[in-house]
Amino acid sequence: MSSRFHSVLASLAALIAASAAQAAGLPHALRVCADPDNLPYSHADGSGFENRLAVLVAKELALPVEFTWMPLRRGFVRKTAGEGLCDVFMGVPAGFERVLTTRPYYRSTYVFVSRTSPALASFDDPRLPALHIGVQLIGNDLAATPAGHALAAKGATANVEGFTIYGEGPATQRLVAAIAAGRLDAGVAWGPQAAFFAKRAGVPLIIAPARAPRDLAQLPFEFAIAIGVKRGEKDLRDAIDAVLARRQAEIDSMLAAYSVPRTDVAGGGS
Amino acid sequence: MRAGVGPLCLLLALPWAALAAERNGDWPMAGRDTRLTRFADLAQITPDNASQLKLAFSFDTGVRKGQEAAPVVVNDTMYVVTPWPNHLYAFDLSKPGANVKWKFDPNPSASAQGVACCDVVNRGVAFADGRVFMNTLDGQTIAVDAASGKEAWRTKLGDITKGETVTMAPLVVKGKVLVGNSGGELGVRGWIAALDATTGKVAWKAFNTGPDKDVLIGARFKPHYKSDQGHDLGVTTWPTDGWKIGGGNVWAWVSYDPDLDLVYYGTGNPGPWNPDQRPGDNKWTSGVFARDPASGEAVWFYQWSPHDLHDYDGVNENIVVDLPWNGATRKVLLHPDRNGYLYVLDRATGEVLAADPFAHVTTSYGVDLESGALRYNPQKAPEVGKLINDICPASPGAKDWQPSSWSPQTKLLYIPHNNLCQDATTMETSYIAGTPYVGAEVKMKPGPGGHRGELTAWDPVARRKAWQVIERFPVWSGTMVTSGGVVFYGTMDGWFKALDAKSGKLLWQYKTSSGVISQPVTYLAPDGKQYVAVLDGVGGWAGAVVSNDIDVRDGTAALGFTHAMRDLPQHSPKGGTLYVFSLP
Numbered sequence: 101m102s103s104r105f106h107s108v109l110a111s112l113a114a115l116i117a118a119s120a121a122q123a124a125g126l127p128h129a130l131r132v133c134a135d136p137d138n139l140p141y142s143h144a145d146g147s148g149f150e151n152r153l154a155v156l157v158a159k160e161l162a163l164p165v166e167f168t169w170m171p172l173r174r175g176f177v178r179k180t181a182g183e184g185l186c187d188v189f190m191g192v193p194a195g196f197e198r199v200l201t202t203r204p205y206y207r208s209t210y211v212f213v214s215r216t217s218p219a220l221a222s223f224d225d226p227r228l229p230a231l232h233i234g235v236q237l238i239g240n241d242l243a244a245t246p247a248g249h250a251l252a253a254k255g256a257t258a259n260v261e262g263f264t265i266y267g268e269g270p271a272t273q274r275l276v277a278a279i280a281a282g283r284l285d286a287g288v289a290w291g292p293q294a295a296f297f298a299k300r301a302g303v304p305l306i307i308a309p310a311r312a313p314r315d316l317a318q319l320p321f322e323f324a325i326a327i328g329v330k331r332g333e334k335d336l337r338d339a340i341d342a343v344l345a346r347r348q349a350e351i352d353s354m355l356a357a358y359s360v361p362r363t364d365v366a367g368g369g370s
Numbered sequence: 371m372r373a374g375v376g377p378l379c380l381l382l383a384l385p386w387a388a389l390a391a392e393r394n395g396d397w398p399m400a401g402r403d404t405r406l407t408r409f410a411d412l413a414q415i416t417p418d419n420a421s422q423l424k425l426a427f428s429f430d431t432g433v434r435k436g437q438e439a440a441p442v443v444v445n446d447t448m449y450v451v452t453p454w455p456n457h458l459y460a461f462d463l464s465k466p467g468a469n470v471k472w473k474f475d476p477n478p479s480a481s482a483q484g485v486a487c488c489d490v491v492n493r494g495v496a497f498a499d500g501r502v503f504m505n506t507l508d509g510q511t512i513a514v515d516a517a518s519g520k521e522a523w524r525t526k527l528g529d530i531t532k533g534e535t536v537t538m539a540p541l542v543v544k545g546k547v548l549v550g551n552s553g554g555e556l557g558v559r560g561w562i563a564a565l566d567a568t569t570g571k572v573a574w575k576a577f578n579t580g581p582d583k584d585v586l587i588g589a590r591f592k593p594h595y596k597s598d599q600g601h602d603l604g605v606t607t608w609p610t611d612g613w614k615i616g617g618g619n620v621w622a623w624v625s626y627d628p629d630l631d632l633v634y635y636g637t638g639n640p641g642p643w644n645p646d647q648r649p650g651d652n653k654w655t656s657g658v659f660a661r662d663p664a665s666g667e668a669v670w671f672y673q674w675s676p677h678d679l680h681d682y683d684g685v686n687e688n689i690v691v692d693l694p695w696n697g698a699t700r701k702v703l704l705h706p707d708r709n710g711y712l713y714v715l716d717r718a719t720g721e722v723l724a725a726d727p728f729a730h731v732t733t734s735y736g737v738d739l740e741s742g743a744l745r746y747n748p749q750k751a752p753e754v755g756k757l758i759n760d761i762c763p764a765s766p767g768a769k770d771w772q773p774s775s776w777s778p779q780t781k782l783l784y785i786p787h788n789n790l791c792q793d794a795t796t797m798e799t800s801y802i803a804g805t806p807y808v809g810a811e812v813k814m815k816p817g818p819g820g821h822r823g824e825l826t827a828w829d830p831v832a833r834r835k836a837w838q839v840i841e842r843f844p845v846w847s848g849t850m851v852t853s854g855g856v857v858f859y860g861t862m863d864g865w866f867k868a869l870d871a872k873s874g875k876l877l878w879q880y881k882t883s884s885g886v887i888s889q890p891v892t893y894l895a896p897d898g899k900q901y902v903a904v905l906d907g908v909g910g911w912a913g914a915v916v917s918n919d920i921d922v923r924d925g926t927a928a929l930g931f932t933h934a935m936r937d938l939p940q941h942s943p944k945g946g947t948l949y950v951f952s953l954p
Contacts, residue, residue, distance in 0.1 A: 141804045173802055174555070178918055179483070193799050193806045199537040236613065237642045239533070239556040239800055240795075242681065242752050244644040244808040249754045249808060252646035257609045264557035264615050264642060266533040272805075290805045318755050323799065323806040331921065 125335035129166045130158040133176070133186035136169040138270050140296035140358045144169055149358045150190035153351065157327075160343040173265060174239060181330040187334070192328035200337045204324035205344050205351050207364035208246050210310040213279055213294045214286035221308035229256045234275040234287035237262035241296055246312070248287035248320045253316055271313075273297045280305065291361035299359050307361065322363050384801030388658045391456050395894025400440040401773065402493035402537040402850075402891070404626035405690035410892045412853035412901035416419035418858050419761070419953055420868045420877040426901060426952045433945040435458065436909020438771070438891035439494040440539070440848070441948065442502070444847070446896050447471060447516065448903065448947055449497065452900050454483055454490035454507040460519055464896040468950070482508035486664050489909045492773070493538050493622070494889065498542035498567060505536040511549050511565055523570035527551070527563055534558045541624040541664045543633060546573055547682040550620020554641035557615035560655070561636060562624070564666060574666035575799035578618035578654045580604045583799060586666045592668045593702035594720045595742035597651065609643075616648075617641035618655035621702045622685035622771045627701070630718055632660045632669055634703060651676040655686035658705065660720065665782060670720035674707045675744055679751050680733055681765040687773045688715075689783070693831055694724060704830055706774055706785045706836060707772055708767025709744065711737060715831055723760045726833050728826055729768035730789060730817045732760055752810065754800045757795040764792035766844070766911060766931065773848040773889060780871050783828045784857050786845035788912075790934055791815035812930030822934060825849065827874060835938045838873035843938065847904075848889035858902060860886020862913060863941035866904055866949065882906035884945020885914055885938070899952050907946040917944055 132154045135142045142148035146155075151167070155229040158165035168186040170179065175196040180186050194204040214220045220231065233246045233256060244252070251260055261284060263271040272293035280286040280301035287294070288310055298305040312319045327344070344351070352365060394411050402408045431437070435453035442449045448461040448468065456478050461468040483490050495504045501522055502514045509528020527549060528534035533556030543547045546564040554560060560578040565571065576586040581602050594597055600606070605613055619638035624634045635657065641650040657673035673683045688703040693714070697703070702723065705713040710731035714724040725737035735745040750761050769787035776783050791814070798811035811843055816822045821839035828834075843862035847870065850858045856877065857869045862885035868878040885908030892902045909917030914928040915935045922936045 135803065171803070175918075176802070178920060182921075183921060192802065193801050196799070196801060227397050234609075236805055237557055238800075238807045238809075239642040243645050243807055245805065245807045248644060248647055252644065253754070257647055257649050258829050260647065261611055262557070262615060262643060262647075264533075265556075265805075266531065266556050271803070293804060318752070318797070319808065320799065325806075348413060360800065367638065 107343065114241065126161065126163065127187060127336065128152065128340055130161060130163045130188060131168065131186040132188045132190060133168045133172065133180035134167045134169055134190070135172045136171070140292055146363040149354055153325050154349060156188050157340055157343050161339055176284060187330040187333055189328035191325050194324040194326040196328055199328035200331055200334065201326040202337055202341045203344055204326045205348065206355055206360060206362055207322060208326040208361050209322045209363050210277065211289055211294050211361060212286060212288055212293045212308045213276060213298055214306050215279060215282070215323055216295050216304055216306060220284055220286040222253050223310070223313040228254050230259065231285040232259045232261065233262045234263055234273050234278055234284045236275065236289055237264045239265055245290070246273060246321050249319060251288070251314055255309060276301055276305070285308045287300055292358070295359040295361050309361065309363070324364070389401055391524055396445070396952045397440070397443045397891040397893050398498070399442060399496040399541065399626065399804050401687070402625065402887060404541060404543060404628070406623060406625045406687050406773065407689060408773060408848065408850045409777055409852070410716070410850070411853045412892055412894060412900045413852065415852065415856055415902065415953060416854040416858060417870045418879055422953055423868065423878050423880070423902070424952045424954055425880070426600065426950045428950065429461070429948040431457065431459070431946040433698070433905065433946045435946070436489040436491045436913055437888045437905040437907030437946055438491040438910055439905060440891050441892065442495050442497050443893040443901045443903065444497045444516070449495055450503050450905070451492050451495050451504050452946065453909070454478060456492055456504065456506045458495065458502065458514060460516070461938050467943065474519050474521070476495055476504070476506050476510065476512050478506040478510065479508040479530060482535055483943060489911065491910055493537060494539035496540045496542045496547070500655060501567065503540045503542060503547050503567070505538065505540055505549060506910055507535050507537065509534055509536050509551065511540060511547060511570070513567070513570060525565055526568040526574065538621050538623070541626060542567055543626045546663060548633060550623045550624070552619050552621035552634065553640045554617025554619045557617070557642040558619060559614060559616060560618035560620055560638055562620045564663065564900065574745060575631065576661065576666045576668070578659070579608070579616040580621070585668060587663070587668045587673060589661070591668045591670070594672065597671065597676065597742065598653070598671050603653040607653045609648060612643060612648050615642065616652065616655065620685065623687040623691055623773065624696055624806070625688050627690045627717060630701065631663065633663045634658060634660050634688040634717065636683070638685050639681050639683045640953055643678065645679050647912050652678065656682060658684060658715070660671065660717065672720040672722065672742060674713070674714060675709050679746065680761065684708070685771065686769060689774065690775050691776055692716065694718065695831070704783055705785065706769050706783070707733065708763065708769060710763050710768035712783070712828055712830065724830070724833055728828055729789065729824070730762045730791070732762040732770070736819035752794060754808070755797050757793065759793045760791050761789065761794055762791040764790040767814035771845070771913065772846050772887070775849045775851045777851045777871055779853060779855070781829065781831065782871065783830060784849040785826045785828055786847060786849050786859055787821065787824055787826065788844040789824050790814050792842065792930060799855065814930050815844050815933035816934065823861070839869065843935070844912050846887040846910055850890040852892055852893060858890040858904070860888070860890065860904055862887060862908055862938060866890070880949070880951065882945070882949060883943065883947065884908050885913060892931070901950050901952045903948065903950045905946070905948050908942045908944065913938060915939060
């Protein structure tokens, strides 16, 4: 009896919340576009930090959460939100033009990943062209990660190995595994991915923030990450903004649990 | 009557099929013949009567993505393949209104849609020996029995989990089906494969990057220029292991010359590296291979755009033509490249006889005929953080995949093409698969004159244009020409047009409901009349703003093409209808 009574209460609460949500111009659910296999962000089993953040935001908005699983690759906004499949991306760069963005909820950086010897921490390291270094390859015309541009500018091309987003598991997982196995000396990858896989590599690996080389100071290596909302859904964006402001402390500890290197607050990294 | 002669039909099936392929009134493959002339020796429709062309029948395929295919006609049946989900229709041309004889659904994987770079197009099927050969977006080649519409075999060649798709039209040569892959932007290594037309078994497969043994480079390989001579250039012209994900895909046309017994095909751009990260010529991307169709062995190679800086690819058609050249007859290939030059190549050796600009070019100064090298303009090379204006041609090239036609009567090449330039800066923040990166912010715009498309009739012997027609949008359809002296093509704002092949004068036009980016064909039906067929359905890279509902405010979408195509939605809705015309 009692549990049934609770569920009725819960339904009532949900109903009230839902009507409140409708009044605020919100959709019937938090419809999240999510990658099924891209840890630490997202996985079809819900184990990514963006999946957990989605659950947290939905709870705060008193909306059910619905995931649309599709690899977030080239053209992902068009192929997901653009096709009406979902409305929200839990992680995009702040100011990303293809969507409306919320306030950033963390800021991270590209990092060097290396074994304890030789440890690599700078693009100005004279050993750079001789080391075998892995980078992420994006697969968009003429495009590269800032690290890819910096390595090329420093003459490190002959011994650089690219990891494409297509293949078994996330590119950074393969990259870090190659370093751990000694096949590569080092890698330069986006912090949240690099730190997550480095921690699970089974051997001690060093993570050091990658700073732009002096002569390429305009190249950004740090990016602030926000939640992206389909264009036109301003009410939803504003509602999520309010949740992020309210729950930042909880989000910080969640990110720390995934070893996300932070440049905005202390914590994360490992 | 036909029903009564079943056993006889069986007996005659093979010889009849072979005969049928030779019939003048058929259009058995996308390029009309293995030389890719798109020329039909049909003369009922002429400049004098073309104005009387009327719609004979139409058919809505129900698919609303970019329709790039050529209808194929053999033995009184027409075969049409749609974009993904790649439905294959057979129409009975002996019946009034050409009712559907059968429909074949290959059930390609839905996830292939998410992988294809620009639109989910298919460039057509090929007919040979009683079978229709088709490719599916998810990387399968399928043989379908032409009479029954039943599947004879299917072979999976591509792996979409690696970003590999297939969009090109297969070519059947001496019992082998030639197929190549797409996906260079995603780091897919390019290849061409030959499948046994009877069984679907892979007879040979040649990669376009990597060690000589993978590229099928051996004793017979004799490239004309020094820059293509050497051991394992497909490895040594790349950074470490760069060739493994180096692109060089085969996503457009394959031609075949029965005289020299060689197949020719262009290779795609190097990928997915930014140019600074892949110093070297990046063999064998953005060039052309000649191979032996029986063994796949490479015979020669020439590189249109070594170390391709502008995503120009090298996949455009190589049309097999014999030309009078300095007092002799030369066996040549005609190739209008994305980089803006019309190449005349000796097709036995790969020597460049001429390379003349057919469009506005700022990225290079021409081709050095001594070394074969494209002379790049360093001012237009991409550089991190630097805005570079007026890169002409833009990334889709002076001309993309849309195929030209050749008339042996007028001796003119009818080139459908673009007039696009772009401004580019490589500092835009972008994001894929959880990784922020620095993308090229590319904004395409009309070239000189303010229009975006042109149809140029080119005289390759005089090395100049004979005439030119200007179009508002890029001419993204193929052209087709007849011995009646008429050229056909379509526009992205939905006009299907007939021009006088000699003068370029507009003879007739018909307003289709969507834009035309497909390949027109012509044929003789059982009633003895000449018909002209074309599909509408705007899309492809140029038309993605319509077929993919791209927000026109996002100028950098579709790799910057949207900026140049903002007004397309006002001129063309989505479509996917087959139109067939004839004289009254």
